[in-house]
């Protein structure tokens with residue numbers, strides 16, 4: 001029997017740096033043929049577009065598959081399995097498959113899917129890499145993971161201190177084979193070490209915790225872990241029982257064992273929408289305005305492309321919290337010169353006000 005193709009799952013909260021890490025990996029793949037499966041929250045396909053447009057020789061457009069019909073962990077049967085079958089059925093199958101989950105996905109259901117008949121004999125989970133936004137965690141965005149707060153919670157069982165953010169974060173950590181503390185460049189001296197120690201204590205035994213800037217890690221560190229995570233699911237089971245009647249039941253129809261509890265999770269705690277504008281006069285002024293809108297409306301993540309007056313290149317706009325990064329990435333060519341941004345936040349975003357503020 002042919003050896004199984006290894007697949008690496010890259011997970012981590014919105015904006016942690018998953019796409020950046022994968023891009024670095026592709027640029028340094030040394031001829032290894034890597035196929036990518038990308039799942040995004042929000043329907044603009046920004047990550048796929050960035051990776052397809054990166055001009056890396058070993059990565060053709062065919063090697064990037066986007067799954068956009070909802071969250072990968074809830075649409076395993078409908079979306080993910082057929083995509084895997086397509087990749088595995090190719091004349092020249094890839095050497096390695098990398099799957100980028102959406103920032104809101106639980107990796108566990110995805111790993112579980114590798115036990116699916118027809119998949120399990122051909123491919124194995126080489127490892128789960130969880131990318132952590134070192135800056136956001138240090139700033140307390142996932143406060144319940146900080147040991148002290150956790151201890152306090154245990155003293156006070158009656159209070160529900162959990163937030164959707166902290167639950168997701170903990171489940172993503174619980175599933176990791178390797179944790180990447182990313183954005184080290186934004187951390188003060190000692191902060192990265194402290195965070196590594198906290199995460200090491202929280203993760204399963206033997207999980208490596210490494211530090212990175214712009215996800216720059218040697219490919220050999222990320223790929224080739226050889227874990228076989230699908231055979232080891234109990235150890236990484238979800239810490240939380242996410243109550244939410246997402247149509248998650250069809251996992252079971254195919255003999256894919258689920259726990260007794262409801263394991264669907266709180267996508268309805270989050271939402272996204274797209275804002276479409278015409279040309280924008282000035283790149284810097286627009287980035288500042290975006291930062292103001294993010295602060296005013298508590299937006300978690302905003303990304304997309306902008307058309308700037310007089311500039312043939314499109315501006316890629318990436319915001320994680322109020323930090324906005326911009327760069328010109330490639331000419332519009334024949335594509336319409338519009339500005340399109342996907343806005344992601346906790347449920348209850350004021351679409352009309354955000355839309356109006358971005359247009360003002």
Ligand SMILES: Nc1nc2c(ncn2[C@@H]2O[C@H](COP(=O)(O)OP(=O)(O)OP(=O)(O)O)[C@@H](O)[C@H]2O)c(=O)[nH]1
Nearest residue numbers: 014015016017018019020103182183213214318325
């Ligand atoms: N300063 C700094 N910025 C980073 C680093 N890594 C990523 N970023 C920036 O953070 C933003 C988000 O990075 P992405 O790689 O798109 O994050 P992601 O996890 O793929 O985001 P989603 O797919 O939306 O969940 C981009 O503006 C990146 O340039 C880092 O190490 N340092």
